[in-house]
Amino acid sequence: MQLGILYGISVGTGDPELITLKGLRWLQQCPIVAFPAGLGDRPGIAQQIITTWLKPQQTTLTLNFPYVQDESILVSAWQQAAQQVWDYLKQGQDIAFACEGDVSFYSTFTYLAQTLQELHPEVIIKTVPGVCSPMAIASALQIPLTIRSQRLAILPALYTINELETALDWAEVVVLLKVSSVYQQVWQILHQRKLLAHSWIVEKATFPEQKIYRNLARYPRLQLSYFSLLLVKASDI
Ligand SMILES: C[S@@+](CC[C@H](N)C(=O)[O-])C[C@H]1O[C@@H](n2cnc3c(N)ncnc32)[C@H](O)[C@@H]1O
Structure with a gap:
């Protein structure tokens, strides 16, 4: 058969x-x-x-x-x-x-x-193939994910905080998956680097219950679902 x-x-x-x-x-x-x-x-x-x-x-x-x-x-x-x-x-x-x-x-x-x-x-x-979450959140936010020669770093999860530091040193655009369990630590790093105003969280992107958090300075603490993703634009150019 x-x-x-x-x-x-x-x-x-x-x-x-x-x-x-x-x-x-x-x-x-x-x-x-x-x-x-x-x-x-x-x-x-x-x-x-x-x-x-x-x-x-x-x-x-x-x-x-x-x-x-x-x-x-x-x-x-x-x-x-x-x-x-x-x-x-x-x-x-x-x-x-x-x-x-x-x-x-x-x-x-x-x-x-x-x-x-x-x-x-x-x-x-x-x-x-299909639509993956970094592309979906760019559409939810109505901004391009990357432009010109911007480097994009995608972190599947955060095992040590150094990984985020390294990614932010290297890339102009950083996407972090599975952000929910490490949000507070990540917030501190973004705060130190003055990047909170250039960061977004999208929860359940493209679902009817989608939520967008802009300017993360207002959100030092967030209870996020597993289906949440962080986007950081470390540079506009
Ligand atoms: C195991 S990965 C799966 C990735 C998936 N295959 C994709 O193409 O995006 C799970 C992580 O993807 C992200 N994710 C997947 N779907 C999402 C959505 N609709 N909204 C926000 N984040 C999402 C979240 O960070 C979640 O913790």
């Missing part, structure tokens, strides 16, 4: 219309649609984004990717998810995996795909 194909589909950062035509076509033509589970009983973020596009005859497959740092727990979850996906692929059924933002940009899909390739090298995987 011919193997099914695993499609990694970028579904955008919140607004369901931020999906490409190709992504939508592939999403709707797969009999199985997979996505990461949400927290508790809540639907996952990618699931929420694609709900309007799903057809009644499509089967949904929720995969568990725990929000933990422990490598052994993560590896075991990736293996379990890979097995669940493989069960359909080996029967010749195609699967669309919906990925929040872009599939190649700090995405859970990468771990699933790598694990699947290790366990079953014959697997066929295709991906569709």
Whole structure:
């Protein structure tokens, strides 16, 4: 029997219309649609984004990717998810995996795909690019992300504060993902560098509940959701 194909589909950062035509076509033509589970009983973020596009005859497959740092727990979850996906692929059924933002940009899909390739090298995987969060926040703020010869530094998270210092020394534009848990430390650095007026936080960009915080001098403390991102424009030129 011919193997099914695993499609990694970028579904955008919140607004369901931020999906490409190709992504939508592939999403709707797969009999199985997979996505990461949400927290508790809540639907996952990618699931929420694609709900309007799903057809009644499509089967949904929720995969568990725990929000933990422990490598052994993560590896075991990736293996379990890979097995669940493989069960359909080996029967010749195609699967669309919906990925929040872009599939190649700090995405859970990468771990699933790598694990699947290790366990079953014959697997066929295709991906569709899309809108990732730095692009989405630039649009939310109605400013260009970068202009002219500006250097852009993207930090996936902040493990030590030095990383932010180094990025600010090097780049004119800095984007920090996963800012929620380190916001107060980051605020102090921006304060010392007199960059608070040139910094923005966008929470849940392109979702109906999107929130924008401008001029961070007014916000030394913020309770932010995980889906928040910091943009710093260290120079206008
Ligand atoms: C694991 S990364 C996933 C990135 C995603 N694949 C993308 O293309 O943007 C999660 C981080 O991306 C950022 N993020 C993703 N979607 C966002 C959104 N709609 N609004 C603000 N930040 C977002 C947040 O900083 C969040 O902590």
